[in-house]
Amino acid sequence: MNLLVALPILIPMLGGALGLLAWRSRTFQRGIGLVSSVALLIASIALMAEVLDRGIVVSRIGNWPTPFGIILVADIFSAAMVLVTGIIGAAVVIYSLAIADRRREAFGYYPLVTFLLMGVCGAFLTGDIFNLYVWFEVMLISSFVLLALGGERAQIEAAVKYVTLNLISSAIFLTAAGLTYGATGTLNMALLSERLPDVVQPGLTSAIAMLYLVAFGIKAAIFPLHFWLPAAYHTPPVAVSALFAGLLTKVGVYALIRVFTLLFVEDVGFTHQLILWSAGATMLIGVLGAIVQQDMRRILSFHIVSQIGYMIMGLGLFTRLAIAGAVFYVIHHIIVKANLFLVSGVAHRIRGSYDLRKIGGLYTYTPLLAILFMIPAMSLAGIPPLSGFFAKLALVRAGIESEQWAMVVIALFAGLLTLFSMIKIWNEAFWKPAPQEPDPRSGPPPSGIRILMGPIAALALLTLLIGAGAGPLFRIAERAADQLLGRSVYIEAVLR
Numbered sequence: 001m002n003l004l005v006a007l008p009i010l011i012p013m014l015g016g017a018l019g020l021l022a023w024r025s026r027t028f029q030r031g032i033g034l035v036s037s038v039a040l041l042i043a044s045i046a047l048m049a050e051v052l053d054r055g056i057v058v059s060r061i062g063n064w065p066t067p068f069g070i071i072l073v074a075d076i077f078s079a080a081m082v083l084v085t086g087i088i089g090a091a092v093v094i095y096s097l098a099i100a101d102r103r104r105e106a107f108g109y110y111p112l113v114t115f116l117l118m119g120v121c122g123a124f125l126t127g128d129i130f131n132l133y134v135w136f137e138v139m140l141i142s143s144f145v146l147l148a149l150g151g152e153r154a155q156i157e158a159a160v161k162y163v164t165l166n167l168i169s170s171a172i173f174l175t176a177a178g179l180t181y182g183a184t185g186t187l188n189m190a191l192l193s194e195r196l197p198d199v200v201q202p203g204l205t206s207a208i209a210m211l212y213l214v215a216f217g218i219k220a221a222i223f224p225l226h227f228w229l230p231a232a233y234h235t236p237p238v239a240v241s242a243l244f245a246g247l248l249t250k251v252g253v254y255a256l257i258r259v260f261t262l263l264f265v266e267d268v269g270f271t272h273q274l275i276l277w278s279a280g281a282t283m284l285i286g287v288l289g290a291i292v293q294q295d296m297r298r299i300l301s302f303h304i305v306s307q308i309g310y311m312i313m314g315l316g317l318f319t320r321l322a323i324a325g326a327v328f329y330v331i332h333h334i335i336v337k338a339n340l341f342l343v344s345g346v347a348h349r350i351r352g353s354y355d356l357r358k359i360g361g362l363y364t365y366t367p368l369l370a371i372l373f374m375i376p377a378m379s380l381a382g383i384p385p386l387s388g389f390f391a392k393l394a395l396v397r398a399g400i401e402s403e404q405w406a407m408v409v410i411a412l413f414a415g416l417l418t419l420f421s422m423i424k425i426w427n428e429a430f431w432k433p434a435p436q437e438p439d440p441r442s443g444p445p446p447s448g449i450r451i452l453m454g455p456i457a458a459l460a461l462l463t464l465l466i467g468a469g470a471g472p473l474f475r476i477a478e479r480a481a482d483q484l485l486g487r488s489v490y491i492e493a494v495l496r
Contacts, residue, residue, distance in 0.1 A: 004050055005059035005072045005125060007043040008082045012036055012089075012118035019111030026105050030097060033110030037086075037093040040117060044079075044086035051079040052476070056483065056493035058127070066495055067188035073127035073494055076480035077327055081124045081254055084334045087462070088246045089117045091455035095342055096239045098451040099349070104149050104237065112149070113243065116142035123251045127494055129177050129187040132255065136173065136219070140166050143248060146240050147232065158232040165228040169218035176211035183208070190494035193262050193487050202266070209264040209271050216259070220252030222312060223281040226305045230289060233304065234297035234354070238345030241297060245304055246338030250330055253311045257326060260315055261484040268318055276316025280407055283309030283414040290421045296344040296354045296429065299421055300337065303380065306414055307333050310395055313407060317398050323481035325394030328474055332387040332466060336376040339459040343373045346452050347429055356425065361434030368453065370430045375460040377426065379467070381419035387466035390474065 015036025022028035051057055051074050061070040074082070093113060100109055119138035126132050140163070148159040181187050183204055184195040199205050214225070221229040229249065233241050256275070264271055286306025293299045311333070314326025344354060346369055351359035363370040379386035382393075392415060399408040466473060483489055 002057055002059035002072075004043070004047055005057055005074050006061070008040060008047060008086070008121040008125065009072075009118055011040045011043055012114040012121065015039075016111040016114040016118065019114065020108065023108070026102065029105065029108075029110045033093050033114060034097065036114050037090040037117070040121075041086035041090045044083040044121075047074055048079045048083045050074075051076055056490060058493055067128075067186050067191050070131060071127040071188065071494065072125045073189075073490070074125055075483045075490065075493075076476060077254075077257070077484060078124045080327070080331055080476075080480065081250070082121050084331055085117060085120050085124070085247060087459075088243065088334060088338050089113070091338065091342070091459055092239050092243045092246075095242070095345070095452060095455045099239060099345060100237065107149055109146070109149065112142050112146050116146065116243065116247075120247050120251055124254060127189055129180060129189060129192070133170070133173055133177055136251070137170060139248065139251065140170065143244065147236050147244075149240075150237070152235070154235045158235040161228050162232040165218055165225075169215045172211055172218075173215035176208055176215060179204070179208050179211070188494070189258070189262055190491045193491055196263055197266055205264070206267055206270065209260075209267075212259050212264070213256070213271070213275070216252045216255040217278070218252070219249065220256060220308055220312070221249050221282075221305050222278050222308055223285050223305075226282065226285065226308075229305055230298060230301040233301040234295060238297070238341055238348065242338045242341035242345070245300065245341050246334045249304060249308060250311075250334055253308060253330060256312060257315050257323070257484065261318075261323065262487055262490060265487075272316050272318045274316075275312055276404065276407060279309045279313035279316050280410045281309075282306065282312065283410055287414045287417040287421070291417055291424070294356050296347065296356060296425060297341065298354075299425065300340050300344065303418065303421065304337060306418065307337070307380070309414070310392065310411065313411065314395055314398065317395075317402050317404060317407075319398055319402060320478065320481050320485060321394060321401065322398035323484055324474065324477040325391060325398055327480045327484075328394060328477040329391040331477075332379065332391045332463075335459055335462055335466070336379050336388065339376040339456055339463070340373070340380065342452070342456050342459070343369065343376070346449060346456070349449065349452070351434065356428035358435060359429050360432040361430075363430040365434075366449065369456075370426075372453070372456050372460045373430065374426065375463055377422040378419075379463050381422050382415045383419070385467050385470075387463050387470065390467065390470040394474065 015032050019029045019032045057074045059072040119135050122135035144163045183199050218225045283306050286302050290299045290302035311326050311329050314322040379388040382388045
């Protein structure tokens with residue numbers, strides 16, 4: 001058993017358990033939440049270094065031979081996803097220390113966050129379809145409670161929609177897993193990659209693939225299964241929104257990329273073309289929904305949907321450059337989108353609203369926040385030399401090479417509308433005068449704002465560094481694409 005692969009799961013598991021044991025101590029829960037999130041970040045950095053050095057790393061729990069025991073697999077893609085989970089987890093926990101209210105903390109806010117991080121890391125590292133289902137359920141339970149925590153009417157309404165759709169997704173996922181086992185006799189992904197092409201009824205394989213597409217499509221919020229996300233992500237506290245926006249839908253995207261590069265690659269003309277059409281519709285529907293909104297978090301929520309379209313565009317094109325672009329895009333987007341939600345939380349703390357019609361003058365109040373908004377906002381829109389430009393460039397180039405001209409036009413058009421939305425937020429929230437200047441004595445203490453700025457500044461700096469180091473980082477993304485498309489390397493690492 002390779003402990004390094006298991007640490008990203010064990011650390012938040014232990015942190016959450018200790019937090020629950022210290023139920024009556026708010027201070028201890030906050031301390032455990034901070035320590036476990038930082039420890040997760042350190043472990044994820046070590047895992048990424050190990051994978052880049054040694055290649056695919058496998059851990060067999062209890063040293064049971066494949067496929068009889070639980071197996072954890074870390075390739076470049078999954079290790080990178082665990083690393084960015086550690087980054088966002090640490091940033092959100094530090095941010096929460098300054099903004100989380102006592103009532104939510106008293107009901108286990110920090111243990112829930114750490115259990116959510118455990119579920120996310122488990123989903124990224126599992127090498128088994130059934131255990132992927134288990135980790136999805138761990139995420140669902142934690143995220144549902146975090147979404148409803150506080151008991152506000154909007155939260156409860158959003159939580160009901162969220163859990164209903166996700167339970168439907170889970171039921172479809174479980175059905176697909178059952179059919180997969182019935183057809184192949186295994187749920188180990190490496191063995192499935194070998195056995196699925198030999199299934200006697202090819203139509204059954206295609207039907208199972210469609211079930212996975214629907215199940216993971218709901219969790220990833222792709223068109224036409226996206227409608228639950230904009231109705232839910234703007235309702236919880238902003239730190240929770242940032243955590244959800246950065247990570248939860250990306251687990252669905254990760255599952256789609258993993259399953260449709262490793263398992264279902266025999267009928268690419270049907271499955272991946274369907275994914276490509278869905279990608280184009282997802283981009284358009286999301287960005288069109290964003291431009292008509294006036295609430296900052298609603299705008300950002302619709303943009304989650306739109307940006308998911310770019311990620312699965314790379315999967316639909318199914319070339320080395322496209323898959324590398326999708327991997328790069330996922331990593332970039334997690335950091336940028338979580339940061340934009342954190343910025344919206346500071347704006348709300350200063351002006352008391354997320355409604356763009358009720359706020360303004362933030363540039364005058366705090367020029368630093370304006371700068372820290374522009375970095376992720378322009379990156380999201382794909383403005384050079386920020387990380388989003390290189391991610392979009394790779395996908396557009398892959399579309400041109402594949403002669404998918406309609407997708408290229410849609411991607412560029414959605415990028416222009418994304419830029420329009422970000423400029424709209426800038427103009428309304430930062431540039432125009434505040435509708436009514438509040439009494440400075442009634443505003444938040446400057447020390448509280450400075451604490452909130454720390455994680456935002458760190459994520460903004462990371463966005464700049466990704467843009468500055470786009471060449472070497474994209475070469476790592478290409479190595480990830482080679483592992484995803486070269487299935488034999490994954491199979492050999494797991495089954496040897």
